[in-house]
Amino acid sequence: MKRIGFIGLGLMGANIARNIMQGGYAMTLFDPNRENMAPLLEQGAQAADSPKAVAERSDIVFICVPGAPQVEATVEGEQGLALGAHEGLIIVDCSTSAPTLTQRLNETLAAKGVTFIDAALGGTPTQAETGELQAIVGADEATLEAVRPVLECWASKILHVGPAGAGHTMKLLNQFLAMGYGAIYSEALTIGAKAGVTPEVFDSVIRGSRMDSGFYQTFFQYVLERDRNAHRFSLANAGKDIRYVANLADDLNVKAGVAHAIEALYASALAEGAGESFVPELSDIVAKRHGVSFSQ
Numbered sequence: 685m686k687r688i689g690f691i692g693l694g695l696m697g698a699n700i701a702r703n704i705m706q707g708g709y710a711m712t713l714f715d716p717n718r719e720n721m722a723p724l725l726e727q728g729a730q731a732a733d734s735p736k737a738v739a740e741r742s743d744i745v746f747i748c749v750p751g752a753p754q755v756e757a758t759v760e761g762e763q764g765l766a767l768g769a770h771e772g773l774i775i776v777d778c779s780t781s782a783p784t785l786t787q788r789l790n791e792t793l794a795a796k797g798v799t800f801i802d803a804a805l806g807g808t809p810t811q812a813e814t815g816e817l818q819a820i821v822g823a824d825e826a827t828l829e830a831v832r833p834v835l836e837c838w839a840s841k842i843l844h845v846g847p848a849g850a851g852h853t854m855k856l857l858n859q860f861l862a863m864g865y866g867a868i869y870s871e872a873l874t875i876g877a878k879a880g881v882t883p884e885v886f887d888s889v890i891r892g893s894r895m896d897s898g899f900y901q902t903f904f905q906y907v908l909e910r911d912r913n914a915h916r917f918s919l920a921n922a923g924k925d926i927r928y929v930a931n932l933a934d935d936l937n938v939k940a941g942v943a944h945a946i947e948a949l950y951a952s953a954l955a956e957g958a959g960e961s962f963v964p965e966l967s968d969i970v971a972k973r974h975g976v977s978f979s980q
């Protein structure tokens with residue numbers, strides 16, 4: 685079986701790595717926070733002291749880090765993957781990153797006989813735990829088939845959307861919709877409250893209608909029940925993702941006024957120090973600015 689490396693053991697990464705191990709694959713791990721590795725080391729994984737060391741011991745390396753700067757450092761930084769890369773190595777980036785970086789790394793590493801592809805994640809931490817994520821893959825057909833058995837350990841749906849970079853592009857478009865919903869719900873709730881429409885009344889109309897969705901339901905599980913665990917995606921990550929969307933639009937010379945407006949709302953929440961709050965809590969931030977509270 686292929687030797688697997690995994691870098692980045694946060695909320696999503698740790699569960700993905702665990703599912704790969706349960707598929708019978710030998711695993712080498714690296715995370716700057718060694719505590720993140722401890723549970724998987726107890727289950728038989730091996731620790732490496734750098735991404736370089738992970739590359740040296742692996743046939744396929746997965747990256748699951750916060751964003752493009754971390755991806756770039758993981759691959760090209762001091763003791764990065766590129767320094768330990770060998771011909772035939774496949775690197776799979778599961779982070780939410782910039783498509784332009786993905787395409788550049790694909791081209792740069794190809795000169796070393798290394799293949800860099802993207803397999804962006806669709807789903808929740810709960811789905812990561814149960815192995816039921818979507819893998820949104822940007823790769824050539826041959827590389828996809830080479831990594832498919834490993835992807836199947838953690839993804840119930842594998843979507844091939846194009847060449848390297850296409851997975852990250854599609855993920856950003858998904859995040860555009862998601863963060864847009866979060867912004868719209870937050871402002872709609874405050875407009876409604878100022879007009880005398882409670883969140884409960886709002887929900888009675890939207891739930892079960894054409895405007896309902898899984899995103900809506902977890903968002904409103906927080907709004908109505910104050911359940912912070914219902915929708916665990918931080919405003920820091922949301923702000924980063926929508927910023928990438930706006931940047932991509934700019935790079936493509938698309939006048940994306942809506943994307944920039946959504947970016948500005950999330951940026952304003954981050955400027956207030958709300959990065960560790962989850963996306964549904966944006967509703968409280970917007971409400972507070974207008975003298976409204978939903979927590980009573």
